[in-house]
Amino acid sequence: MKAEEVCSAYLLKVDPDRLLSSFREHSGLKPKGKIYGGWENSGLAGHSLGHYLTACAQEYASTRDKRFKEKTDYIVSELVACQKSRPDGYISAIPDGDAKWAEVRKGNIRSGGFDLNGMWSPWYTHHKVLAGLLDAYHLTGNKAALGVAEKFADWAIYETKDLTADQWQNMLRCEYGGMNEVLAELYTVTKQEKYLDLSRKFYDHVVLDPLKEGKDPLPGRHSNTQIPKLIGLARLYEITGDKSDEKASENFWNEVVDHHTYAIGGNSNHEYFGPADKLNDQLSSNTCETCNTYNMLKLTRHLFSWDPQASYFDFYERAHVNHILASQDPEGAGVTYFMPLGTGDERHYSSPWDDWTCCHGTGMENHTKHADSIFFHEGGHKLFVNLYDPAELDWDGTKVRLDSKFPNDGAVKLTIEGNKEFELAIRHPEWVQGSVDFKVNGKVAAVSAKPSSYVSIKRVWKKGDTVEFNLPMTLHTEAMPDNPKRVAVLYGPLVLAAILGNENGPRPRTPVLVTENTNPSDWLKKTSSSDLEFETTGVGRPDQLKFVPFYKVDHQRYGVYFDLFTDAQWQESEAKYRAEEARIRDLESRTIDSMRVGEMQPERDHQLTSERNDVREANGRSFRTPLNGGWFEVTMKCDPALTHQIVVSYWGNDRLRPDFDILVNGEKIASETLQGKPANEFYDVTYDIPKSLTESKSSIVIRVQAKEGHTAGSFCGIRVVHTK
Template identity: 25%
Template sequence: MVLKKILLCAVFAGACLFCTRLSAQNKNSPVDNVLTPSPAVALNGYLGNKLSASLNNRIMAQDADRLIEPFKLKNRTETHLWQNEFWGKWFTSAVLAYKYQPSPELKKVLDHSVSSLLATQTPDGYIGNYAAAHRLEEWDIWGRKYCMLGLLSYYDLTGDKKSLSGAIRLADNLISDLNKKDGIIVTKGNFRGMAASSVLEPICLLYKATHNQKYLDFAKEIVRQWETPDGPQLISKANVNVGARFPKPKNWYSPEQGQKAYEMMSCYEGLTELYRLTGNETYKKAVMDAWENIRDTEINIVGSGASIEMWFGGNVVQDRPVTHYQETCVTVTWLKLTGQLLRLTGDSKYADEAERTYYNALLSSMSADGAVWAKYTPLNGQRLPGSEQCGMGLNCCEANGPRGLFNIPAYMVTSRKEGLQVNYFSDGVFKLKSPQGDSVVLTQHTAYPKSGTVEMDITLQQQQNMEIFVRIPAWSKNTKLSVNGEIVNDVQAGRYTSIKRTWKTGDKIIVDFDMRGRVIEMGTTTRSAAIMRGPIVLARDSRFEDAGLEAALKPVTDENGYIELVEDLTKADDVYMAFKASFIPESYTESPGGPISITLCDYASAGNGKQPSFYKVWGAQLVNKAGE
């Protein structure tokens, strides 16, 4: 009954050695983020259209009352399904959308939805749909987590005390239910307790909002239990490949499964929040080590991964057909975890990864009109909508997709103590604060990533002595950067370039990125090749090749290994971007023919047109022993 012991100690502070140890830990200094989000953003062009489509056709189109129906007392009969997650996923998406584009219509929806959810809260504080005899089982705690996240996001947006009170009562009820059982959270539900213990994130946010010590104690106890034999051991195994931390279980979706990708990353998100509260470097190191391992062993060329929702060492087999590849919930959570580390550290490697994921894996999951999200998106194959789940009229990925989509805008351009930091590039207007607290407006004029040129105009209340950090992506090996026509030296790929000067209204930054086509190869005995341009992965599509997708093609490159890409305007109606490129086709004759021209489109458009089509990112390369 360790958890009960913690809560009793919180009441009788200092009454035992355990409390003394916790008290000493709690003296660690909280940690501030390096980056502060922009409070007002307006995007135009490609991304602006994607955000509007999702807002109008997915978020506003959702029948929110249907998502609350399972929580009503008469419907609390669940024993194993996850209807309880849909409201929180949809609602947190809607809050992010409102922060990006406030409107009275959306605010009315948010207000009604919160009041309707709180109306289902019973006197003991429970909000959920599980039968009393099955509380704490399967997905019950997971659903409570999403309800807490929704209520806390509304409190953060509005300062509404009723929503905060609802979250407090919900958390207290969870702690009480656990104490009545056995105090152990990592034995509840599946996946070595990761689904249940990912409640760490809202518990940390609740402590931040209330400063009630029992929530911080509960958060630390969750992390302590991770390291027990039954737990997921997320700290001690942070350097162990995420796809090989535990033996393969007899049943794939089971309590013994320790490789569940989405839930694991959700736990690491919570651990990041706990690090912010405590400054405990062990927590930070575990998150960073796990992130590096996921990137290196699992994340594929378009920025996602996982097979049948589990980590499996997938990076090295990404050019082969993979069962149920890169679930959109995995994509969204990888994007969110990466964003956590970006705002915590300001490190360009996190922005590089998030950009790749956003433009490729995430946007490819969304239908052109924003109404539907695919559950799985292969690198070679078809895009198919996900099946309805739990009788809710949608699936987990349709509820979750917009959370990733609206997660990025506020962090495209950010404030930091030295000045501003430009993390991403899109035509739009970004309103921020200078280090002196004055208003700053940074306006980007660009067709990025179609174009590699980005112009940034600065508008200030008065002259400001500050630094502006501009990200130079790792793929841009030859970048030109200027301020008011003067070239900036020491521009390095994979880093932020710092420009320190006295800034005034009318100053202009221009950056020209290296948008040459890059050939990405993998494999040893059997080799495959793919093409990237800037952050965009390109793909062949049967719309442009009839039935020729299985033909083996070798990219024609220059002496530096780059492939020439010529914009193909004839495909503009059906795709975001398309290019002609030269390839050497497979040949079974004595005298092979010359290069042929093939159309490539952006991965997000591939298979995502008006008519269904097949597509492929990776092209097999001929085995040629004589040419080795």
């Protein structure tokens, strides 16, 4: 697979000494390389080393290319040296970690969504490093990696041994990744109960208890903070048999997949879950964080292993083909952080050396394990064929080869090399409309075949036996859960995207589909028999549209969701539709900087500081409210040659008595009480900035200051625009 080839070449170019730089420095050793950029050169330093260990270990397991084992062996040897230089087993790249962990150890815990005593999600980073070490142990046989992991976990036990239950819960308000999962895995290897005990302590009651009760606590929560918690519970269920852990994991999966997932299999907008089944107004350039899908696929594997239902791999296939394959830049090794689903958006890929984020790390892993879920087995008597990518399997001496051109073609051939009796279970996908013949050695087998099920063929297989079948792909639409007139178009499992121009070109007008007929087979036609390219016939507005598989769209603007109108509806709605489109285009064209308030990454990007603030959520949006004389400040870009305004998005919180000032660079530009504004809905207010405050400046400091005894408004977003 080309995606794996691109990733493999990139992994070999990565310099382990640069990933190890801060680990050595914080262990008192001289760094051997300059640290990479992005989050590696920040408070989340170190997480990428764990991802890189896992990626190289997976690539070695897949290819047996010794160069990848050499990479992992070297990193492990360096981490051994780091541990030897310290008395406590701690290995980390987190700045000023010793002093801050000393505070935590004493119960002096200051915790928020992504901050623990001034450290950026430190348990998240430690999880990645521990997971990488265990993967190096499992997949490359490096026993020293296990030793490093044990010493590191022992440090974690010592660090938290005196914390009370309340202190633990306070600490776990900060994102902790999959610490429960990796400690449970360490227990399975070592059989030391202390690691299982610590794993159980990484349990966030606020989120996990409702899931065990069959409730949905997800709206307004950071998506990728939650998913690893459930992967950990899934692993604990496999070890302990605790049925409540099983229930929480299954309930979470069902909630996310059935109520929070877009057509491509991804979830979240601006990294957060919105209200269940409310996706119509959640389309933007920041949909579908790639880490989320990486983790949902991990969770899916666990759930399938307990209950092998085809629905699990119907989802897995949808997310893998449409999101994971689309997340890599085929012209380089960059990967996406977000997978934009706003019409006219384009993908942004990370740079190889200067833009390391969480999704850059999971991206390295994603493209070294494309084959890890094609086959599953149940003991030695049943083999599941879950996906249809070309692959070769050696299953205890029985070799199985899968030949296909999937996902571009539905023809599949399995060849068995060996003499063995077993049951072959082949997934009949939910997207197949019509019957499928499964032929064994050229003859149609008498099997029960229906969509979203497994077709069972049990026999004594002999060398050279074949199973052939063709999965017919057809065009169909999938509507938004809250708007039946906004649809995505699919061909089989492939989400199709309309090409709307070059990535650096102007933002296009929003296309719509005008037709009385909702069957896409009647108005979307292939342009050739060899390529999966389609064109609309008469229904596109303002122009006809060319569609291609979403995962093949690179460096172009595109659209995935389209509004459907009848001729009469479009005649009635076109003027209003285009006027709103023009308003949004005008606002975006005048925007110099914008941020969502109450969310981790935008607030970090804009250097937010605050005092006496309340951060909450309403209708899928976070908001920040300074209380009783409280304040917050952000730094935002401006243009010294232009005149500016601030556009504030508020949530109409009728419980408040707001009275506050807005200041720019220390000078008041507005006093506000928000009298007469709407309650329980979002609205915008625009404030003028005197030109004297932005002259000769490329940035401004905006301060929101509540008056004593009063609050400020509930801020959802701030946008700096230039005047017309």
